[in-house]
Amino acid sequence: MSFKHSFKFSSFGPSALIQAASQNHTYRDFVVKLTKTRRSALSETDKFGWTPIHYTAHFGAVDIFKVFLDHIDSSTARKRDKQGMTVIHIAAREGEVTILKELAYNFPEIWDLQDNKGQTVFHLAVERGKLDCVKFILATKLSHYGLINQKDNEGNIALHLATIHGKNQQIFELLIKDCRVDKSARNIEGFTVIDIILLKEYGYFEKTWITMSVASNGGLESLEHAINKDGRKTRSTESTTTNQEQPQTTWFPVAIEAQPQLIPNKRPEPAAMKKPSSDQLHTIASINLLVTTLIATISFAAGFTMPGGYKSDGPEEGMAILSRKLAFRVFLIANALAFCFSSTSMFLHYCKSFVEKLDAHAFYTYITSLLTSYGITAMVIAFVSGTYAALSDSPGLAKAVLSIGCSFFGLQLLVYFK
Template structure:
């Protein structure tokens, strides 16, 4: 069929599109293969916007067409549109996750991952500008991506992310942890300050330069990573959660089978009709359930990758904290019920009342101390 119209396959319409462009736009792999088999140079023809067939297929997310074009014409990866953008730029800008994955895996694209367009934006910059959280995670997890690259406005992707009001604070925290993990997160202010000091050295002499460099060393934090900026699953908080929940689950499980007051010969709990015993049993079950839920969530996060399931991972991590708090509260109430169940309320020594008093004091005093320390820190 194509042999009958040898010139038609290279004729462009008013938009500069040739038949191959339309085949790429529609995602028709078989037609694209036919065109390339007839004339592989068609892959290098650009429309009036400088878009090649690879750009167009990346924009639409047609991964089959993209693979065909790259396999037959790998040099098309180096083609730039009128804005100086590669196919990866276009895929990121349009939010085509599958297209981004394909291009990151292709060997022909290895040296183009950090390519900058006319405005100095890398694909990571465009992902930050468009607020594409899933693609941002994908690029941030790739060690080859230069997270430190500056665009023409003197901003890196981290600066753009911090200024973006569309992203949730928890999403920003997860993204910032990627920068902290690689020890490459520096703010735009620090970069400008260091650049200014170098210029001062060139104009005002060596002595002032050494003085300002000393100021930089004194004001630069020794550790760029903080628990707040790195809420990932490898932080001390995350490790504490799983350790604490393992202990809580074990204790509450054992308490359910070593109940206060012991058992009758029939195996039934002696104090099963006592109201405090019922309080103990109900809240012990609640504490066991919430602690077991945290453990299940922790294992779910490790099974399902954050890149593929960003929302699941994010919400799971957010849910762990309130569940830990509930588990602690339920365990305290269960302990109170168990203590009261084995004590006589009519005991003249008021042992039950004293036990309650000491339980409340042992909890409130440390909390009050932490509150006072916090207020003092905030005030001064």
């Protein structure tokens, strides 16, 4: 070790151990000597309330952490900084899964501790998008139902934070698919995860798909909360804030470090959040059923009325004349998709007739509407490609039909993403 580095670690106390921790394994031997000389320094704190072991978790100094681990007890592991964080909170926040595993094995009693914001290790790992830590927390036996659905001071469980911050899509999918996670949990403002999704700036298809993923994985009650049976507001919290003016706030902050208010006290009512009544859902379903029936009828008929006709003689008698053309093959695939989408939508309408709960009706309405929109798109593709194949001898006319057909997709995108 150089004279410069020797001078750097000249003070035998917590500051020396902290500085050593930041250097990771480079000064491992020296740290071992310091630890043996001043073991009590491991429990001493600096002006931030951090002990040397806090810093090992912060810097990811795994080797030095293991040295410290042999010389600390439960009281040192429980030491909190000025934000109420223990070393296990720091490890989860920084994504240090190795340190997190060691702490869980050696000090399981600190696993459920909350910081000053009421957040657990699970909250912090999810909020910061630390996928490996989230996987470990969900896999360990220490993570019981209460921890996974623990609410912080804002009433947010980890799933709320994954939705609000959106740091890692894989984390959101993990939580949605885990049967222990309460998808219908509400925070202090009465928001469920679907409420938050509907308020975010997603596109039509993305918003619908995410909402249905939540609903199909145990979040139907959350969906029912977003779609009110009588068209009235259901949250008791809203009745106390209707007549109060609230300052405009930012919904989804970019920087977590700023830690602003995540959810404003008054909920806006954008168009995406207007809740249809039971009668409105019935009207939507009736129109959707009519449209999807027409698509199924047209695509079924088109499957037996091939563009260009059939061969009347020869070894391939009865085969489609245009079967070798690419446009004709596109027609067949698109027509088959249109029939499948519409038939599936019709089947779901049939299934819906056996359910009574509003949340189930809403679920089926979303799914059938999505399938019908796909069926319409496939039907237009089938029409354009079939016509193009039949007009292959008239390229000018074929291109004109193709251009007209493509204008539909421009209109469709304009409607969906407006």
